[in-house]
Amino acid sequence: MKRFLTSLTDGRGFDIGLVALPLGFLFVMSGLPLIYNVLMSFQEVDMFSLGTFIRPFVGFKNYIALFSQPETWPILRNTAVFVVASIAGQFLIGFGLALFFWNDFPGSSWLRGLFLVSWVMPGLVVGAIWNWLLSGDFGVLNYFLRELGVISSNIFWRSDPHYSLWAVILANIWLGTSFNMILLSVGLSGIPKDLYEAAELDGAGVFQRFFTITLPMMRSTIGAIISLGLIFTLQQFDLFAGITSGGPNNSSNVAQYWAWDLSFKQYDFARGATVSVIMIVFVMIAAVIYVRSTRQEVRG
Template sequence: MAVSDLTALESTQARTGLRRRSLDRVLDSVGIWPVMVAATALYLLVFVGYPVVYNVVMSLQDVTVSNLRSFDRPWVGLANYERIFSDPLFPVVLRNTAIFVGLNVALQCIGGLAVALFFQQPFPGASFLRGLVLAGWILPPLVIGAVWKWLLASDNGILNYALQSLGLLNSPVFWLSDPSTSLIAVTMANVWFGLPFNMILIAAGLAGIPRDLYEAAALDGAGPIRRFMSITLPLLRPTLYALVALSTIYTMRAFDLIWTMTHGGPVDSSNIFPVWSYRLSFEVFDFAGGAAISTLMLLVVFLVALVYVRSVRAEKQV
């Protein structure tokens, strides 16, 4: 390269650096960070705060198809909530939701921990297999629901075929059309769908544990179980707290997968609160009832988040 070219290049770089420093000084002088914070707050108010407030207000009104587009709606107070609580379907949906959320949180956390510990061990093809596990999490819930609906089909489903081939079943199981198995079916699908997310969080927590602790414990004669109970679990406690809270919140809003597989049936055997809210709002056009159920779900999610924040705060003070 010629001397003139080098000189021109250096001059261009110097001018670029000067412009960048000038831009930084201008941004600092106008206070760009308050502007960014204000923009974020405005976004949250418009796209999160307004829908939440609108839903809460609608749950306190008598909303019908005729007055849905207008804001001239009579106030009924807590009448919609009283109607939801007195509905014969409420205890059924409450039981289904409790079973669905409880099983999903427990199995996703335990399964995610097991898979994360498995992939922590060095072996050929670990990265490839980890990528395959994560591939299922990338897919939309509608696709996951369609795939599992095909896997659990009574006539030509892969699961029934495999179990019958192994001699574990004499006749096919009607996973999605039998009230005694439909909730189990959607739970299996949702656990499989959410397990990679739990694995990622736990793997990040495991990566933050110093290897020196395991080496020192091994030198002291501690076995794998003892190292897991004395080192891994205590140091993973903050991660597990976050995992339980996030899994509960994500499972509480599960709708797409269940709607694709069972529509909440048969006979409301897999009906949970998000599905019930949707059916009230868009099948029966009971918008106020659907809003009341959504508000109750929001309250549960808020309580879970509050318990998580308090537990983390108490953990830091210890």
Template sequence: MARFFNSMRDGIGFDLILVGAAMVFLLALAGLPLVYNILMSFQQVDMFTLGDLFRPLAGLTNYVAVVNAPEFWLVTKNTLIFVFTSMAGQFVLGFSLALFFAQNFPGAATIRGLFLVSWVMPGLVVGAIWSWILAGDFGVLNTILKAMGIIEAPIFWKSDPNFSIWAVVIANIWLGLAFNMLLLSVGLAAIPRDLYEAAELDGANAFQRFWTITLPMMRSTIGAVLSLGLIGTLQQFDLFPALTEGGPANTSNVAGYWAWQMSFKLYDFAKGATISVMMFVLVLIASVVYVRSTRHEVRG
């Protein structure tokens, strides 16, 4: 006992208490719900058996039923479109802005800070803003496109099956743009300026400096940004109820929102859990890639 109090006085025991408390917190709020969700995906669970301690086992029946569902392939296609176009838009625009604000001009830091407003706003608020911007009759985007002569008739972004998924993509790109820009700006700031000066003295133009210096030096940062972008986009939920609610006819539905619909609209909790487990596997893979990217960056 005396040794314990001595360790507490030295700070070592207190550190162990903090670490233990954090582990208990993560186990209670993340670990147990995850295990519960995985178990539910192998059971027969509906609104009548949700409160039962022991439920009938279903094996892989729920997974087979989800894959054979009529909307499975449409939702899968929408998820792939949503994830990869959002990631591409966020990364390309974020990298372009990071390179632009890396230049030394008055007000660069202030303007870059204003871009972070979109990142700190809740997803539902962003969805409400873009719902107004993308409105078919009075939306700002249609007004601008008409004024530029790009379109003649208004586009009903949220209710047209050909455009509904792109409405959510546009909003999600805007939502994650600042996060990508911030991380990539940090990576750019870590590159020694001497390399650019030496390359410029050797006659390298801007594109050559970008290709031979910026991209190789940013490889780990880019891997981390893309991995975090994949995780964040797969977990995006708030924009869908605010914009399209997955419609019309599932043309803008994605896996995360489909899992919520299956659980809390159709009360088929087992299939909702099954879809969530499938998504968890993808997020886990992206997390492993992210950890490996950051580990490589630290070693470098």
């Protein structure tokens, strides 16, 4: 220990300290709660035993009980629909905007910055905005849909079980589209324009250039963006708390909101921890895919 402290004072071990301090912070703030949560999913935990470490070990009983509940599979289905629809919507609209802003025009920088407003806003604020937009009686969305002749009567987006999940999906797409646009714009800027000029001289059309140049050159970037989108979408909680609260009748409930509801509203901490562990597994898989995608991008 004395030798280590001496190395710090003379500068030889300063780099070790720079790495050790943030790693220690991450372990205390993230590692220990993660380990605690995983252990709790294998124990019988209630309000009285939560503050103690004297709890019966039940093995996989919590997992078996969780998947035996009738609401589990509809909630997991909602989670899958929410993730797939959100990522697809954010990516496709973001890609379209990135292509639109690829060619400079007067005011393009200002407009591009304006699209970032949604990304920097807190989720609860976005939820409050979309509460107003999706209001069944006075909502702006219903007004425009009526004016366009798409609907003849108001849709109660937040309280109708057929639309409640899609209400949150719309808000989440709006929230994450600008993030996709910026990352895709960076990827597009790295493609040499000489390739497009050569392909155009060879008679390649717009769609041919897109599928033979743009998509192959951005493959690793697209993989990284989709992986990040999966991570962020699986962690999305604020929009559900601000718009539907998982209702009505779990029609818009998803795993991440259900874990909070089980733990802090129903005080079933063991089941809440079990749902969280399942979510952590999917997030870790997405993180591995993201790391692999970024490595391929660096090598390319």
